[in-house]
Amino acid sequence: MYRAKVNITLRKSILDPKGKAARHALQNLGLKEIDQVRIGKLIELDINAENEEIARELADSACSQLLANEVMEDYHIEIEKT
Amino acid sequence: MYRAKVNITLRKSILDPKGKAARHALQNLGLKEIDQVRIGKLIELDINAENEEIARELADSACSQLLANEVMEDYHIEIEKT
Numbered sequence: 050m051y052r053a054k055v056n057i058t059l060r061k062s063i064l065d066p067k068g069k070a071a072r073h074a075l076q077n078l079g080l081k082e083i084d085q086v087r088i089g090k091l092i093e094l095d096i097n098a099e100n101e102e103i104a105r106e107l108a109d110s111a112c113s114q115l116l117a118n119e120v121m122e123d124y125h126i127e128i129e130k131t
Numbered sequence: 132m133y134r135a136k137v138n139i140t141l142r143k144s145i146l147d148p149k150g151k152a153a154r155h156a157l158q159n160l161g162l163k164e165i166d167q168v169r170i171g172k173l174i175e176l177d178i179n180a181e182n183e184e185i186a187r188e189l190a191d192s193a194c195s196q197l198l199a200n201e202v203m204e205d206y207h208i209e210i211e212k213t
Contacts, residue, residue, distance in 0.1 A: 050166075056173050071174075075193050082189055084132075085177040091138050092153075095167040107164055111157050 051096045053108035054127045055116065058089035063121050092116055101128050133178045135190035136209045139199050140171035174198055183210050 059065050065087050072086040094111060098104035108126045117124045141147050147169050154168040176193060180186035190208045199206040 058173065058175070068174075071198065074197055078193075078196055080189060080193055080196075082179045083176050083193060084179055085175075087175045089173040089175070091140065091171040091173040092150075093140070093167075093169045093171070094165050097164045097166055107162060111160075111162055111165060114160055114162075115156055116153065 050131050051098055051101060051104035052129050052131045053094040053096055053104060054129070055092040055094065055108060055112060056089060056125045056127075057092065057112075057117050057122050058124075059087065060121060060123055089122075090116075095131070101130070104128050132213050133180055133183060133186035134211050134213045135176040135178055135186060136211070137174040137176065137190060137194055137198065138171060138207045138209075139174065139194075139204050140206075141169065142203060142205055145203050171204075172198075177213070183212070186210050 067088045068086040071088065075083045094108055096104045096107050098107060105126060105128050112124045113119065149170045150168040153170065154165065157165045176190055178186045178189050180189060187208060187210050194206045195201065
């Protein structure tokens, strides 16, 4: 059993309106030292696989087919044994 | 300048309908080895702070005041120098 931690972030060139709104709200709360906010997704997958390589392939397949939008988003996968 | 990476995850006891829906869709795509899916948030903050400790305090304050809902979510902060 493996756990894949997938970080999905918006590409640098894509505007992040949720992040902009959060930054604005933080400034209004007095946290003026916080300069930029970017909001992405963290997805944890529990995978039944024989080895780490197969687990990584399955996670990659899940990302490219469903979880990430590769036009706008980058993803990074970390695998750990559980 | 520091960058805080904040992982926000739903507490174990809270049902994750987005994760359940994603799991169901992955099963329909034939990825039957993926057993559980949990979806959280990954927030990156760029912080102007003199040292790591102050940066961590600011990130923690941002999380508890705005970014995380501590009734339903846990958060974990990592600080790196940029």
